[in-house]
Amino acid sequence: MDKNYQTYFRYILTFGMASVALSCSNTRFLKEGQMLYTGAEVKIENDTLPKKEKKELQSALEANLTPKPNSSFLGLRPKLYFYNIAKEPKKEKGFNYWLKYKIGEKPVLLGDVDREFNKDIIVNYSENKGYFNAQATYDTISKNKKAKVIYTVKPGARYLISEVKFQKDSSLVNQEMRNTSDRTLLKKGNPFDLDVIKSERERIDNRLKERGFYYFHPDNIIVQADSTVSKNHKVELSVKLKDNTPEVSTEQFSIDKVIVFPNYNLQDVKKGKYNVPMDADSLEKYKHNDIYVIDPEHKFKPKIFDRALYFKTGDLYNRTNHNLTLNRLISLGVFKFVKNEFIVSDSLQHRFDAYYLLTPRQLQSLRLETLGRTNSANYAGSEVNLNWTHRNFFRGAEQFKASVYGAFDFQIGGPENAKNIFRTGANAQLSIPRIVAPFRFNSSSAFVPRTNISLGYEFQNRTEYYSLNTFTGSFGYVWKENARKEHDLKILDITYVSPANVTPLYEEKAAKSDAIKRVVERQLIFGPIYSYTYTNTMLPKANTFYYKGTLDLAGNLTGLLTGANVKKDKEKSIFGVPFSQFAKIENDFRFYHKFNEKTSLATRAIAGIAYPYGNSEHIPFSRQFFSGGSNSVRAFRARTLGPGSFDPRTIQEGYYFDQSGDIKLELNAEYRANLYKFLNVAVFADAGNVWLVNEDTDRPGAKFSKDFLSEIAVGAGVGLRLDFSILILRLDLAMPLRVPYYEKGDRWAFDRINFGDSSWRKDNLILNIAIGYPF
Structure with a gap:
């Protein structure tokens, strides 16, 4: 017998013997006369029922029976075994208590089964499904201190x-x-x-x-x-x-008056500040169109309620407008609590007043954030953010956010001549709760559409190499059709990158690599970006999915007007800066299967391509795809994977360069299970890579070709998730199983795995620490 087969045979034999031993060992803990309940089976006796209908009835009846037997895995009951071997704890804490009552599972005995009660459940359920003449009996089968119950049902004909x-x-x-x-x-x-x-x-x-x-x-x-x-x-x-x-x-009710209290506070009510309901005379001075807005301090413009409230005087009440109004008031983002009351004002005419009692959130907030980080380029650093938020900037529920930040990364090891990085910047965003446009936009969605305007600036200094000034700006809209479908259209998204202080040392390095040279080129990227998101993951279903598709078009109309699409002898410029021209599309699809309350399977597939044309030969670095890291192929350090079969170890010493590509393919799968309260575990596998559209002589093997499948990287690992409700701390330990830059035909790394070798562990065991789930 082949040596490998002998090994597999021993594994199978050992597992089989362990299974028998573990299965039998649970019954030895039973007391005299006790029987371990192993479950119930329902048999349907009816020759006229179709096979499918009979199977559905059988499954439904078995699902309604109580209690459920102890959980099992491959015929074993490990949770019951842990309960049996753990000593009875003296206190409701400690290892024994955790093992016995949190990991373990109390035995379900035959004495716990009320067979008459289950028989009644079977008959009642059958009658509720139209089997009016259903009859049921039961029988108990026992052997070796184990027992199961067989219920026999004669449902008769279905009405x-x-x-x-x-x-x-x-x-x-x-x-x-x-x-x-x-x-x-x-x-x-x-x-x-x-x-x-x-x-x-x-x-x-x-x-x-x-x-x-x-x-x-x-x-x-x-x-x-x-x-x-x-x-x-x-x-x-x-x-x-x-x-x-x-x-x-x-009785059919209609709306009399619509009254809004935008500064409602329960404490003020107790002090007698508000009088609900209010008399008509006191309301008149607050009337705006058909709405009474009780806002003596004028904190809110009344017109925001014109767009949020669907009820007007004289309207017939309907549940749709009721819910739409509440949801739109909440989605304004300025109210912490939204309460609605209908109070009968005319019982003879069947009319009532609609009251909206709105408690504002804190309108302004200032938050200081600090964080520390390390990356795979032997850098450690810190970042400080100061964020100011105003949720009612122009008294129309406009949200204004401004932040300033500073960050630095310094070398903690690796090449001696690596350089430190400093960043500082500021950005601001104004979000208006309506579509600001020369056209009329009507939305019957429960979500308020928004117009978003943003501006930003960042200064980055890489000591002894270069400095970069980056200016960004965007204008666009976000709207939802419903809770599942969201659209995000940036009419214009602009990025301008201007280098400064490029040193001779860096120019010397850039002369040897076009990719490094492009980092300090002036860049002007502008154009529309559209993304569509569909998700039903918020629904209580066993199978849910998420999809996001993004289309990024840069310089298309400008390229057409300037002739860049046809004249390729010279780059076209705007104010002396060549503009980028490309089309980029990315698709992110995720599928989630829930086995039960504690276990689930999450999968993800990403496919994207960015194609340069017209005025551009290359995709700007900031718009390219990257692979590796805590949210990607976790067995490879962030942005070190690819492109293609290019070997990043050949990069000139002393310069760390993120590996980017124009094409991205990635697959991920993760099995998740809850061990104890906040403690969750995962087993995962990742596969993927990035490639270039065009050849790059500095990076051989980087271009996408028919051999792309052989250049897919594969990794796997295990992880812990500490779910503290307010945040999820994730620790993933992964190792590569397939390395695309190894020699072709020798890229699978199973034969290289050596946990006992410290140098192997250092190079191949990658620890990722992150916040939140990867997908």
């Missing part, structure tokens, strides 16, 4: 809906109920299902809420089932209003 009737009379509420019947969930020929009936009551309630019936409730509806009027297992349903329905639930 189908023969007819659905809505109550007919002259009352307004019944007329509105009948008007909803064309969208009823109760369909002729469908099986009787109590869950569908409940959903139908909620559907009718939602529809009536849209028609002014503010006080209506699903419990006001009764759906009567009559199986005697038809034969052949048919049932007739009658949708009716209950006889004891309160009169107010049957």
Whole structure:
């Protein structure tokens, strides 16, 4: 037998023996007469049910049975084993308590199972699904101190809906109920299902809420089932209003007055500052259009409520406008609490006043932030940020943010002639809660659209090499269709980079590399950027996903007007600065699968390309793709991977240069599990790289080619996540499994793994420390 096969056989045999031993060892902790409950099985006895329907009923019944047996993995029950071997702790803390009650799991015994109760659950559930003649029995099978329960169900034939009737009379509420019947969930020929009936009551309630019936409730509806009027297992349903329905639930309400308190404070209410409801005479001086804004200090411009409030005097109440108004008030970002009350003002005319009680957030804040960091170029540093925020800058809920910062990075090892880096800068952003444009933009979304304007400046000094002045500015819009879809359009995004104090030492290095030379070239990048985001990760579903697509177009119209698209003999300039011209697209897709409350699988795929043309032969460094680091392929240090099969170890000594590319492909997968409260673990694998569109003689192997699959880097590792609610501290330890700059055919690194070698560990075990999840 081959040596490798012998090794695998021993592993399998050892695992098998350990499984048997661990499985048997749990029963030895049982007391005399106790039986370990291993679960239940439901058998359906009905030859007329379709196979699919029978399987669905079986799965649903088994899911409703209690209790659940101890959790198992590959037939083993490790949590139960930890509970059994741990000593009973004297206090509710310490290692024994943690092992027994947090990691371990108390045994589920046959004595814990109420078989009669489960039988009743089976019968009741079956009847609720239309099996009106269901019968059930049970039997217990035991062996070697283990027991399981077999439930046998005879459901009989399933009853189908023969007819659905809505109550007919002259009352307004019944007329509105009948008007909803064309969208009823109760369909002729469908099986009787109590869950569908409940959903139908909620559907009718939602529809009536849209028609002014503010006080209506699903419990006001009764759906009567009559199986005697038809034969052949048919049932007739009658949708009716209950006889004891309160009169107010049957009345249709409209809006009288809309009153806003934008400075509402509970403490002021207790002092008698506010009088709710207010009399009409005291309201008149606060009237703005159809809205009364009680703001004696004039902190807010009344027109912001014109755009946020959907109710006007005389409008029929509807739930959609109710929710839209509350959501838009919240999304303004200036109110901490939003409370809504409807108070009847005219019971005969069925009218009520709508009160909006808004508690503002702190309008101004000043925050000082400091942080420390290290990077893979043997640098350590610190950064200080001073941020000022005003949430009502022009009294129209405009958010203004300004910050100044300073940072430095200095050498802590590595090449002796590496140089320190200093950065300082400032930026400002104004976010206006509406679309500022020469056209009209109407949005029925619950989210307020915004116009964003930003300006920034940064001075970077790399000692003994060069200095860079970077100016940035943008103007654009952000709006949401709904909670899942968001659009971000920057009409104009400008970046201007101007070098200064380029030293002869750096010029000497740049003469040997075009890539290094481009770092200190003057750059002018401008054009629109559009991104679209779709996500349903906020929903309580087992499978959710996230997608973000970004399109970056630079210098396209200008290139057309200046002739840069066709005349390539000379770069075109604006004010003496050549402008960049390229198209860039990036796609980020993430899929999340939730196994249970404590375990999940997260995956991500990134694909992007940036193509220079017209006035540019290369993509500006700041717009290129990078790979490696704590949020990318974690087995490689930040920005050191690629491009292609280029070997970064060949870079001239003493100069650290981020490796960038025009094309990016990346795949990530991460299995996540919760161990204890804030402590989470992960096992992950990453694969990816970046490439150039064009050849680069200074970086052989960097161009994208048909052999790109052989240049994909692969890494894997384990991680800890410390979830402290306000932040998640992440520690990932990764190692490379496939290195693209090794010789072709010898890039897999399994045979090089040597945990006992300190030099191997130093070069191959990469620790990433970060805040938040990588994706």
